[in-house]
Amino acid sequence: MSAVLEAQPTSATARQRGKNADALSRLARREQHALLGLTLPALVIVGCVVLIPMGWLFWLSFVGDNGFTLVNYERLLHPSYRLTLYTTFQLAVLVTALCLVLGYPLAYLAVQLPPRWASILLICVLFPFWTSLLVRTYAWLVLLQRRGLVNEWLQGIGLIDEPLRLVHNFTGTTIGMTHIMLPFMVLPLYATMKSIDEGYMRAAANLGASPIKAFWQIFVPLSVPGLAAGLIVVFVLSLGFYVTPALLGGGRVMMWAMQIERSVAVYSDWGAASALGVVLLVITLGILWLVSRLTGAFSIAGGK
Amino acid sequence: MLNRPATSTQITHFRRLWLYVFCGLVILFLIVPTLLVIPMSFSGSRYLTFPPESWSTRWYSAYFNSIEWRDATWVSFQAAIWTTVVATISGTLAAYGLHTARLAAGRYIQVLLALPMMIPVILLAIGVFIFFAPLGLNNSIPGLVLAHSALAIPLVLISVTAGLHNFDLNQEMVARSMGASRPWAFLTVTLPQIRNSVISGALLAFITSLDEVVIALLIAGGEKATLTRRMFLALRDEIDPTIAAISTLLIAVSIILLALTQFLQSGRKS
Numbered sequence: 001m002s003a004v005l006e007a008q009p010t011s012a013t014a015r016q017r018g019k020n021a022d023a024l025s026r027l028a029r030r031e032q033h034a035l036l037g038l039t040l041p042a043l044v045i046v047g048c049v050v051l052i053p054m055g056w057l058f059w060l061s062f063v064g065d066n067g068f069t070l071v072n073y074e075r076l077l078h079p080s081y082r083l084t085l086y087t088t089f090q091l092a093v094l095v096t097a098l099c100l101v102l103g104y105p106l107a108y109l110a111v112q113l114p115p116r117w118a119s120i121l122l123i124c125v126l127f128p129f130w131t132s133l134l135v136r137t138y139a140w141l142v143l144l145q146r147r148g149l150v151n152e153w154l155q156g157i158g159l160i161d162e163p164l165r166l167v168h169n170f171t172g173t174t175i176g177m178t179h180i181m182l183p184f185m186v187l188p189l190y191a192t193m194k195s196i197d198e199g200y201m202r203a204a205a206n207l208g209a210s211p212i213k214a215f216w217q218i219f220v221p222l223s224v225p226g227l228a229a230g231l232i233v234v235f236v237l238s239l240g241f242y243v244t245p246a247l248l249g250g251g252r253v254m255m256w257a258m259q260i261e262r263s264v265a266v267y268s269d270w271g272a273a274s275a276l277g278v279v280l281l282v283i284t285l286g287i288l289w290l291v292s293r294l295t296g297a298f299s300i301a302g303g304k
Numbered sequence: 305m306l307n308r309p310a311t312s313t314q315i316t317h318f319r320r321l322w323l324y325v326f327c328g329l330v331i332l333f334l335i336v337p338t339l340l341v342i343p344m345s346f347s348g349s350r351y352l353t354f355p356p357e358s359w360s361t362r363w364y365s366a367y368f369n370s371i372e373w374r375d376a377t378w379v380s381f382q383a384a385i386w387t388t389v390v391a392t393i394s395g396t397l398a399a400y401g402l403h404t405a406r407l408a409a410g411r412y413i414q415v416l417l418a419l420p421m422m423i424p425v426i427l428l429a430i431g432v433f434i435f436f437a438p439l440g441l442n443n444s445i446p447g448l449v450l451a452h453s454a455l456a457i458p459l460v461l462i463s464v465t466a467g468l469h470n471f472d473l474n475q476e477m478v479a480r481s482m483g484a485s486r487p488w489a490f491l492t493v494t495l496p497q498i499r500n501s502v503i504s505g506a507l508l509a510f511i512t513s514l515d516e517v518v519i520a521l522l523i524a525g526g527e528k529a530t531l532t533r534r535m536f537l538a539l540r541d542e543i544d545p546t547i548a549a550i551s552t553l554l555i556a557v558s559i560i561l562l563a564l565t566q567f568l569q570s571g572r573k574s
Contacts, residue, residue: 032405032406032407033405033407035400035401035404035405036401036402036405036407036409036410036413037401038397038398038400038401039397039398039401039402039413039417041393041394041397041398042394042395042397042398042417042457042461043398043413043416043417045390045394045450045453045454045457046416046417046419046420046454046457048435048450048454049420049428049431049432049450049451049453049454049455050419050420050423050428050431050454051416051419052431052435053428053430053431053432053434053435054423054427054431056431056434056435057427057430057431057434060434102330102333103330105323105326105327105330106327106330106331108323109323109324109327121327121331123562123566124331124334124335125334126562127334127335127338127558127559127562128334128335128338130511130558130559130561130562131338131554131555131558132514132515132532132551132554132555132558133515133517134515134517134532134535134536134539134551135338135341135551135554135555136337136338137539138341138535138539138543138547138548138551139337139338139340139341139551140337141539141543142340142341142344142543142548143337143340149340179333179334179337182330182333182334183334236422239424240423240424240425240426240427241424242424242425242426242517242518243517243518243536246540247536247539247540257424257426260426260427260430261426261429261430261521261522264430264433264522265522270434273430274430277426277427277430277431280424280427281423281424281427284422284423284424285422285423288422
């Protein structure tokens, strides 16, 4: 019963008003639920592709021939799996670090430049983003091959005598992955840096800070939200990356995602694949959850 | 400290020359490798070198004359177009519902709908493969469209939600107080004004589906092989120069789509 009814039980008009308010709020609530109902088609699609299949994988990872088992998880301790996980983390850390070193100055320059130049620079960052992953991987495959442009050029300027092995190994995978991941670092960084008030830097300069000191003590700390978003997105995407390592690694660089695919496609071993998948999923979502708790809402979308 | 000349607190262009040079190199690293594919696709020799020793369009004729490549392209375009339709409609409805309902439950729904973006694609591919098998959706266009739509919905959601934030919902209220029904008010008042965000979302959905490899690798075999699936397998087994021609065509598609989104964004600002 509404508060209005209890406060003035004798007045008929007030009672009527209370009833009306009641009916109105019920109507409003029903309308809100109907509006949420509009999310249903999207939820059904995501349910069919994400929720049910992921639940199924989770179930498969715990089921053996005789019911519940942890044998699939115990196998992850086997040296060959351990090597894969180690390679994956090593590569993800390396690629994330390279993206930081290459991406931070680029984002910084983009906010400093006049709008016209900044937009040209941003389009250069967005262009790879819109270009097919396979096309870019293919480009590196051709460039880095034994008689490819990079080797010819390095020999041409006399830096090396023999062509280097740049592709179908760890080096090639690192170069290709850094190229693919760099926009994911630059875009959130740029969005955050753009929102930093220039006044802070001017104030620091006014108070006598040298440009370098102002940069490290004022600008860098203020850019941390974008930095965290960029680092996490690149790291998490690298952990689960399949296409580029599979092609540029030439089968020699075994990544987590490739191990999962191989367990299914070559060995039809669903138990191993799903256990690997569940661990990857838990780590991925765990990192994302932790970061979203630490930084509040964080946008992966960046400038996309 | 304060008696230093002002210039000592200012960075001159010369002192940060290294920054310009460094960023220039990073930009080259970002765009040059992809662009080099274009001249290489016109190479006359089987061995891909740059610059090509002789010029020809033989790899383009190889592509256009190959029934396999043409079929794969057709499958990819069909899947991409249907994905665009499904993801744009369901994503826009969801964005509108979440934006206008303002219920606490909306936050959880939002997280659920963002999941496809966060989960490694290889897991989605394998999960979808086992779930679709009993439903007979593997190796079919509807199966591909369903899976690709899930990947594209978060992108449409983000794009349309951004558009709705810049739109004053009171305008829709006005239309409804004048007697328009909610769907009619949405279609005639709201939708035309968030049009650019919806189109941006649709373009993102299209390119997401067109470029998707990993799911297609698992669930699109036989006659329903997509372009990217065939490209991946061709690249893994042996580099076929035909791929240079296909890549160049795909680069053209991405440049057109990128230009369209830039155009839409500049329209939104003004």
